[in-house]
Amino acid sequence: MVSRFDRLSAQLRTAWKPHKQPTAPRAYRCQCGRPVFFRNSECLACHTPLGYEPYLAQVLPLSPGAQNGTWQLFGETDEAARTYERCGNFDSAAGCNWLIPLDETPPAPAAAASPAAPAGALTAGAKPVPHPVRLCIACRLNHTIPDLRQLDNQELWRRIEGAKRRLVSQLVALNLPVKSKMTEDPKHGLGFDFLRSGPKGPKVMTGHADGMITINIEEANDAAREKLRAELHEPYRTLLGHFRHEVGHYYWDRLVRDTGWLAPYRELFGDERQDYAGSLKANYTQGPPADWDQRFVSSYASSHPWEDWAESWAHYLHMADTVDTALSFGIDADEVEIDAEPFGRDALWRPDDPGAEVFLDFVNAWVELTAVLNEMSRSMGQHDFYPFVLPRPVVAKLQFIHLVVHGAEPPAMAPPPATPETAETAPSA
Numbered sequence: 001m002v003s004r005f006d007r008l009s010a011q012l013r014t015a016w017k018p019h020k021q022p023t024a025p026r027a028y029r030c031q032c033g034r035p036v037f038f039r040n041s042e043c044l045a046c047h048t049p050l051g052y053e054p055y056l057a058q059v060l061p062l063s064p065g066a067q068n069g070t071w072q073l074f075g076e077t078d079e080a081a082r083t084y085e086r087c088g089n090f091d092s093a094a095g096c097n098w099l100i101p102l103d104e105t106p107p108a109p110a111a112a113a114s115p116a117a118p119a120g121a122l123t124a125g126a127k128p129v130p131h132p133v134r135l136c137i138a139c140r141l142n143h144t145i146p147d148l149r150q151l152d153n154q155e156l157w158r159r160i161e162g163a164k165r166r167l168v169s170q171l172v173a174l175n176l177p178v179k180s181k182m183t184e185d186p187k188h189g190l191g192f193d194f195l196r197s198g199p200k201g202p203k204v205m206t207g208h209a210d211g212m213i214t215i216n217i218e219e220a221n222d223a224a225r226e227k228l229r230a231e232l233h234e235p236y237r238t239l240l241g242h243f244r245h246e247v248g249h250y251y252w253d254r255l256v257r258d259t260g261w262l263a264p265y266r267e268l269f270g271d272e273r274q275d276y277a278g279s280l281k282a283n284y285t286q287g288p289p290a291d292w293d294q295r296f297v298s299s300y301a302s303s304h305p306w307e308d309w310a311e312s313w314a315h316y317l318h319m320a321d322t323v324d325t326a327l328s329f330g331i332d333a334d335e336v337e338i339d340a341e342p343f344g345r346d347a348l349w350r351p352d353d354p355g356a357e358v359f360l361d362f363v364n365a366w367v368e369l370t371a372v373l374n375e376m377s378r379s380m381g382q383h384d385f386y387p388f389v390l391p392r393p394v395v396a397k398l399q400f401i402h403l404v405v406h407g408a409e410p411p412a413m414a415p416p417p418a419t420p421e422t423a424e425t426a427p428s429a
Contacts, residue, residue, distance in 0.1 A: 007379045011127060024173035024321065027328035028059035031074045038169070039162060041097035043358050051099040052165075054137055054173070055175050060099075070102060078248055088133025094161040098136035129175040138168040142182045144193040146217050155195065163239035167247065170321050174405055177254060190250055206242060208249035215242060235298075235387035241314060248313030249306065254307075260410030268400055269312075269340035270305035270347060279304040297394045315388070316405070319366045319398075326369060340381060342367075348405065349396040359399055363390070 030036050030043035030050065036059055043155050049062040051071065061074035062084070071084045082101060091094035135142075139161075147155035171178050181189030193214045218224050219239055229237035234405040253274040256265050266272070283303035292302040301311035342364040345351035353359075373385035390398075404410075 024057050024324050024330045025169050026321075027330075031061040038166070039097065041095070041250055050097065051084065052097050053168070054169055054172050055101075059097075059168065060232060065102075071099070082116075087136035087139055089135060089139045089161070090129040093148055093158050094139070095158060096139055096161060096165070098138060099133055099135050100163065136167050137172065137178060140183055141168070141178075141190055141192050142194070143182055143191040143212065144195060146194055153217065155407070156196075157194065158219045159220040160215060160217060160239060163243055164192065166321075167241055167243040167317075170317060171247070174320075175407075176251065178403065188254060190247070206246065208246045209245075211250055211253070212252065213243075213246045215239075215246070235383070241318075244314035244317045245310045248310035251313065252306065252309050255404050261404055264349075264400070264411055265309070266305070268397055269308045272305040274304065276304055276306065280307075280316065293389065294391050295393045297388060297390065297397075308397070311402075312394065313401055315394075316398050316401045318386075319362070322364065322369070323366060326406050343392070343395050347392045347395040349399045353399070353403065353408070355406075356399075359402055363395055363398065366390075 026038060028036050028038070030046060030048055032043060032046040034043060034045040036043055036050055038052065038059060040059060041060065042049055050059050051062050051318040052059050062071040063074045063076075064070070065072045065083045067083075069085055071086070072081050082103070084099040085102055087098045087100060095168065095252065124157045141164075146157050148154050168178060179185040179187070181191035189211055191212045193212060194217050195214060196217045197204045204214065204218075206219065207214055208218050218223065221244055225237055225239075230348045256262055280303055283300065288296075288299040292299050296302045296308060296311070297315050298311050301308040343360055345356055345360065347361070348356055350356065367390065370386040374387075377383065377385045
């Protein structure tokens with residue numbers, strides 16, 4: 001009997017036929033043939049060293065290079081073979097398994113010290129350490145890391161970096177700009193402050209301002225995060241969701257503001273020039289509009305057009321990465337049962353776009369996939385895997401984001417708004 005997962009895969013395959021391969025592969029194998037995973041730095045079967053190559057989007061088996069501390073791909077003996085070194089955070093609490101091409105031009109060292117990072121901490125933005133190290137494309141985005149002299153911070157930082165690497169790997173695979181604000185692009189770059197509220201100090205607010213994303217590291221404490229999720233009546237709250245939501249604010253600055261996408265953004269999401277602080281206050285005191293679930297992907301998305309964009313952006317990244325993972329693990333068959341009426345072109349923002357049909361297949365495959373995964377979660381007594389419903393206006397917004405991400409031609413230029421600065425304790429998608 002053909003399983004439901006087998007039937008489901010046909011729709012996924014149809015959705016991504018033009019790609020043939022996932023954008024960011026999530027299934028990898030060691031040289032011995034055994035499966036290995038995104039976080040692994042060693043094969044547990046044959047003990048071959050492994051490293052993640054972000055520009056190839058692959059976890060690769062390694063063998064020692066000609067120089068001490070260097071690595072080449074397993075089996076490559078040619079002198080012209082590319083040589084790598086490990087990220088300087090490999091032996092830190094972060095346990096980063098990413099590789100740095102030896103011929104990559106290193107970014108300039110950061111000048112400012114990071115007050116929350118102790119001397120010798122492996123973080124971009126800290127003072128020069130006695131033994132300078134090179135950081136990978138993900139770790140050099142760090143401006144501030146937790147004080148690692150507090151032992152519990154080490155575990156929280158490890159979890160944070162795991163979620164951040166997942167995010168950055170997807171951003172790189174999507175060819176989105178990923179440059180450090182501290183060492184590569186001070187004006188337009190991206191940076192992270194991982195902070196913790198002091199016993200008497202002000203509470204750290206997760207949010208974004210001018211390319212700097214602040215994450216309260218207590219979000220990496222599962223019990224604390226679940227408590228907050230319940231108090232805020234959220235259906236979903238994860239570290240990766242926070243990262244994807246906050247980076248959505250950053251990419252609004254980079255890809256929408258001051259571009260031809262601004263005018264259609266305002267038509268679809270609303271005018272972001274309305275009072276941001278007042279809108280958030282109203283959301284917390286009065287709650288969302290009664291019909292939010294007919295127009296937005298989450299109740300928080302209804303609070304302000306910036307939050308609608310960030311929530312929709314996060315959901316787009318959720319969808320793309322999950323479908324990539326499904327494809328990576330070989331979900332493939334010939335037919336699918338459609339349990340719900342699929343979305344048609346009339347749900348799209350640009351129904352006549354050349355890629356409209358492929359995008360619709362992707363969205364409809366997502367709806368089918370999440371229906372199955374929700375049932376599997378319920379079988380284990382867990383919360384739904386994807387506790388959201390996509391109303392038709394959200395599908396239009398997702399297509400808008402899809403076109404922005406993939407570099408479609410925007411409409412005519414519109415006047416720029418004021419620079420946004422956001423800080424929130426709000427739910428992240």
